[in-house]
Amino acid sequence: xxxxxTDDTALLHVDLVVLGGGSGGLAAxxxxxxxxxxxxxxxxxxxxxxCVNVGCVPKKAMWxxxxxxxxxxxxxxxxxxxxxxxxxxxxxxxxxxxxxxYIHGIHDSYRKRLDRDGIVVLPAxxxxxxxxxVECDDGTCLAAPxxxxxxxxxxxxxxxxxxxxGAVSDDFFAWCxxxxxxxxxxxxxxxxxxxxxxxxxxxxxxxxxxxQRLLRQADAEIVEQLQENxxxxxxxxxxxxxxxxxxxxxxxxxxxxxxxxxxxxVYDQVLFATGRRPNTGDIGLDxxxxxxxxxxxxxxxxxxxxxxxxxxxxxxxxxxxPALTPVAIAAARRLCDRLFGDKxxxxxxxxxxxxxxxxxxxxxxVGLTEADARARHGDDVHIYRTNFRPMxxxxxxxxxxxxxxLVCVGAERRVVGLHLLGDAADEILQGFxxxxxxxxxLDDLHDTIAIHPxxxxxxxxxx
Ligand code: NDP
Numbered sequence: 001x002x003x004x005x006t007d008d009t010a011l012l013h014v015d016l017v018v019l020g021g022g023s024g025g026l027a028a029x030x031x032x033x034x035x036x037x038x039x040x041x042x043x044x045x046x047x048x049x050x051c052v053n054v055g056c057v058p059k060k061a062m063w064x065x066x067x068x069x070x071x072x073x074x075x076x077x078x079x080x081x082x083x084x085x086x087x088x089x090x091x092x093x094x095x096x097x098x099x100x101x102y103i104h105g106i107h108d109s110y111r112k113r114l115d116r117d118g119i120v121v122l123p124a125x126x127x128x129x130x131x132x133x134v135e136c137d138d139g140t141c142l143a144a145p146x147x148x149x150x151x152x153x154x155x156x157x158x159x160x161x162x163x164x165x166g167a168v169s170d171d172f173f174a175w176c177x178x179x180x181x182x183x184x185x186x187x188x189x190x191x192x193x194x195x196x197x198x199x200x201x202x203x204x205x206x207x208x209x210x211x212q213r214l215l216r217q218a219d220a221e222i223v224e225q226l227q228e229n230x231x232x233x234x235x236x237x238x239x240x241x242x243x244x245x246x247x248x249x250x251x252x253x254x255x256x257x258x259x260x261x262x263x264x265x266v267y268d269q270v271l272f273a274t275g276r277r278p279n280t281g282d283i284g285l286d287x288x289x290x291x292x293x294x295x296x297x298x299x300x301x302x303x304x305x306x307x308x309x310x311x312x313x314x315x316x317x318x319x320x321x322p323a324l325t326p327v328a329i330a331a332a333r334r335l336c337d338r339l340f341g342d343k344x345x346x347x348x349x350x351x352x353x354x355x356x357x358x359x360x361x362x363x364x365x366v367g368l369t370e371a372d373a374r375a376r377h378g379d380d381v382h383i384y385r386t387n388f389r390p391m392x393x394x395x396x397x398x399x400x401x402x403x404x405x406l407v408c409v410g411a412e413r414r415v416v417g418l419h420l421l422g423d424a425a426d427e428i429l430q431g432f433x434x435x436x437x438x439x440x441x442l443d444d445l446h447d448t449i450a451i452h453p454x455x456x457x458x459x460x461x462x463x
Pocket of ligand 1: 157158159185186187188189190191193209210211215216243273274275276322323324355356357358
């Protein structure tokens with residue numbers, strides 16, 4: 001143990017206490033240790049938090065399974081002979097074993113690195129206990145001049161009767177098979193991803209959205225194409241839907257009741273993807289005078305500092321930047337570089353954060369949507385788009401289409417937004433996100449020789 005223990009029984013003095021061992025908390029602990037500081041990390045659950053255990057990582061594994069299933073079906077259309085009279089079964093429990101083995105590997109690598117860096121890990125629930133103090137439910141008390149709060153967020157259910165009978169994304173990861181009929185409530189990232197995966201893996205999915213479209217924050221035209229692709233895949237999209245209650249029938253199956261009184265067909269599972277709420281309850285915020293805002297977010301300034309001296313917050317518990325793992329990691333690293341690494345100006349830059357919705361096909365976006373650009377730059381906005389069938393879809397005579405859209409401003413056509421819906425969009429976007437951040441123009445794209453034949457080349461050929 002690298003931390004110094006004081007004479008009074010269990011008060012451990014360190015340079016930094018981190019509450020929460022998810023993406024943000026681990027990044028803070030590792031970076032502070034790299035700067036030679038003594039760190040204690042308090043985490044009652046599995047290392048890696050939401051991302052590793054019930055988020056990005058298991059989600060991407062399930063997405064890969066769904067993607068493989070769709071490709072196998074397409075292979076059959078393209079002349080490949082499939083075993084067992086053309087039917088390929090999916091052994092979901094076997095796949096979960098593989099998925100969890102992969103996740104355990106991540107846990108192991110974290111543990112090794114925490115040990116190597118001399119970080120004290122307390123497998124306990126911690127709470128603030130006044131300025132510079134943290135109490136753990138195993139009786140340990142910690143003292144530190146710096147405390148980072150990184151306790152993440154949890155899925156929230158809407159406040160309607162029967163909501164407790166519905167599942168949330170955490171529950172999905174414990175399922176051992178595709179339910180026949182699934183109702184999803186919500187139209188954001190998680191609803192879109194779960195809908196695509198479940199439909200591809202054998203469920204009949206109905207998505208109920210209170211808005212008139214999916215993914216309010218994404219470019220409208222891109223979302224329209226995604227909706228069209230989903231409808232072709234068999235996903236039923238219900239817009240303008242106001243859920244009033246969830247009811248269980250005598251057969252044990254669930255029905256939705258809408259505000260207009262209509263009652264849905266029966267579902268084997270109802271899944272709520274209606275947003276997440278910061279985990280700020282019972283972490284002792286009152287003991288240091290921090291009050292969460294109306295969304296439950298901990299208030300922080302551009303330097304991740306809360307109103308309490310020496311207390312900082314990163315990740316989903318503070319509303320700075322989108323709720324994404326790489327954003328939490330970036331914020332935590334910069335914070336620790338500033339506190340311990342002699343970089344007084346280090347702070348998160350939450351502009352032009354690229355992100356990907358793992359739909360089928362994936363939707364990747366960075367920068368401004370057309371609507372945002374027009375609101376900001378008026379008539380100075382120039383749009384370039386291409387709507388095409390990628391080669392594999394065309395070979396298989398499928399109508400799944402890709403849409404790539406470039407948003408530029410000014411006479412020099414500076415690129416301020418790039419929105420890609422299509423196969424491999426998740427892999428294509430990262431490099432273009434660097435270019436956008438560097439302020440490239442349409443001419444820079446045109447000066448770049450295309451890679452042929454690919455989908456990615458469409459970005460440099462847009463005119
Ligand atoms: P989102 O905020 O993306 O979407 C929530 C959806 O639920 C919205 O459509 C919202 O509607 C709807 N909603 C909220 N409350 C209700 C209600 N009471 N009744 C009906 N509908 C409701 O949240 P998610 O849970 O999908 O994801 C949380 C965050 O996690 C994301 O914003 C993203 O930052 C992150 N994430 C990122 C992923 C990735 O990078 N691939 C994957 C998954 C999550 P409305 O728009 O009308 O408010």
